[in-house]
Amino acid sequence: MTQTPATPLPPPEERRHLREAAGLTQAQVATRVGVSRETVHAWENGRTTPRGLRKETYAQLLRSLTEGTETQQGPTAGEVTRSQQPTRPLTPAQAFDALYAFCAPALARQTYLLTGRRELARESVERAFQLAWQRWPEVARDRDPAGWVRATAYDFALSPWHRFRPRYRHPEPPPADASDRALLDVLLKLPPPQRRALLLYDGVGLDLPETAAESEASTPATAKRLLHARAAVADRLPALSDPAELHCRLAELASAERLRAARPPAVREAGERRARFWTRAAIAFTVTLIGTTALTLRTAPTRYEPPVPPGATVLGVPPRVAPGPLSERELELRKKLKEEAASGPVRLVPEAG
Structure with missing residues (x-):
C-alpha cells in the first residue's frame, strides 16, 4: 500500500496574496x-502551520486559486515533462506585469475604502506602480513587493494636497446600498492614521507588527489607533463590534466596487514618460542654473569700487535761499529801476568803433 505524498504549501505571504487576488x-x-x-489569519502570518486533512484541504484550495478554478485535476504526462524542464527567468517587464495583475485589482478596492473616491483610488494605484517600475531593481529585491506598492499607494491617496485639486473638491456618489x-x-470620518491601521489590520489581514511597520509607527501607537478606530466604528454601527464581522463587511464593501485598473503595459509606459519628463526638467533646471551663474560671473565687477561717500558742508558758501518777500533795500532798488526806465535820460545806443 502506497501513501500519497503531502501536498506542499506556498509561503505564508503568498497564501495571503492568493486569497486577496481571488477577492x-x-x-x-x-x-x-x-x-x-x-x-x-495565523496561517497567513506564519505563526502556525496546518496539519493533516486541513493542510490538504487548504493546499488544494490555494492550488485552485492559483489556477483560477475550484477543482484540481491531476497533471498530464506532457505537463510533468514541461515541469521538469528548466524554466527561463522572467524579464523585468514580465515580472512587473505579473505583480501588477496580481495586486492591482485588490489594491484599488482597498484604496477606495481609504479615500472614498473611485478615481483617486485608481490614480493612487497607477502612480504607485509607475514609481515601482521606475525603481524596479529596488522593488524586485524587496522582501514584500506587494507591501511596498501598497504603502506607496496609501501614502499618495492620503496626501493632503488632493484637497486643492479642482476634480477632488466635490464628493463622489456614495454606494447604492444603505x-x-x-x-x-x-470610515471616512476616522482620522487618516486610524483609518489606515483599521484597513491594514481588519481589512487586508496584516498582523500588528506588519501594520505598524507599513504605517511607519510604533507597535503601541498602532495598537491605540486600531482600538480607537474599532471603538468609533462600534459606536456608530454596533453590529460591527465583532472584529470578524467587521472584517467581512470591509471585504464586502470593497468587492462591491468594480474598479477597473489600466493594463500593465500602459502603466509601464506612463511611468517611463513621467521619468523622462522629470529627467528633462532636471536637465533644463541645471542648464538654466549654469547659464545664470555664467552670466553673473561675466557681468560682475573685477575690482573693488568703494561706495560714494555722503555729501559734506562746504564752508564760505552761503546756503541757497528759497524765494520769499523782498527786503526794504531790494524794494528801493526795484523802485528806482522802474522810475529810471520810464522817465530817465535817453538810452545810449552802442555804435561800432
Whole structure:
C-alpha cells in the first residue's frame, strides 16, 4: 500500500496574496477549509502551520486559486515533462506585469475604502506602480513587493494636497446600498492614521507588527489607533463590534466596487514618460542654473569700487535761499529801476568803433 505524498504549501505571504487576488476574505477561506478566521489569519502570518486533512484541504484550495478554478485535476504526462524542464527567468517587464495583475485589482478596492473616491483610488494605484517600475531593481529585491506598492499607494491617496485639486473638491456618489454608505461614512470620518491601521489590520489581514511597520509607527501607537478606530466604528454601527464581522463587511464593501485598473503595459509606459519628463526638467533646471551663474560671473565687477561717500558742508558758501518777500533795500532798488526806465535820460545806443 502506497501513501500519497503531502501536498506542499506556498509561503505564508503568498497564501495571503492568493486569497486577496481571488477577492476572498479570511472568513470565506475559513468556511471552505472548516476552521475559524483566526486560524486562517495565523496561517497567513506564519505563526502556525496546518496539519493533516486541513493542510490538504487548504493546499488544494490555494492550488485552485492559483489556477483560477475550484477543482484540481491531476497533471498530464506532457505537463510533468514541461515541469521538469528548466524554466527561463522572467524579464523585468514580465515580472512587473505579473505583480501588477496580481495586486492591482485588490489594491484599488482597498484604496477606495481609504479615500472614498473611485478615481483617486485608481490614480493612487497607477502612480504607485509607475514609481515601482521606475525603481524596479529596488522593488524586485524587496522582501514584500506587494507591501511596498501598497504603502506607496496609501501614502499618495492620503496626501493632503488632493484637497486643492479642482476634480477632488466635490464628493463622489456614495454606494447604492444603505449599509455600505453607513460603513463608508464611518470610515471616512476616522482620522487618516486610524483609518489606515483599521484597513491594514481588519481589512487586508496584516498582523500588528506588519501594520505598524507599513504605517511607519510604533507597535503601541498602532495598537491605540486600531482600538480607537474599532471603538468609533462600534459606536456608530454596533453590529460591527465583532472584529470578524467587521472584517467581512470591509471585504464586502470593497468587492462591491468594480474598479477597473489600466493594463500593465500602459502603466509601464506612463511611468517611463513621467521619468523622462522629470529627467528633462532636471536637465533644463541645471542648464538654466549654469547659464545664470555664467552670466553673473561675466557681468560682475573685477575690482573693488568703494561706495560714494555722503555729501559734506562746504564752508564760505552761503546756503541757497528759497524765494520769499523782498527786503526794504531790494524794494528801493526795484523802485528806482522802474522810475529810471520810464522817465530817465535817453538810452545810449552802442555804435561800432
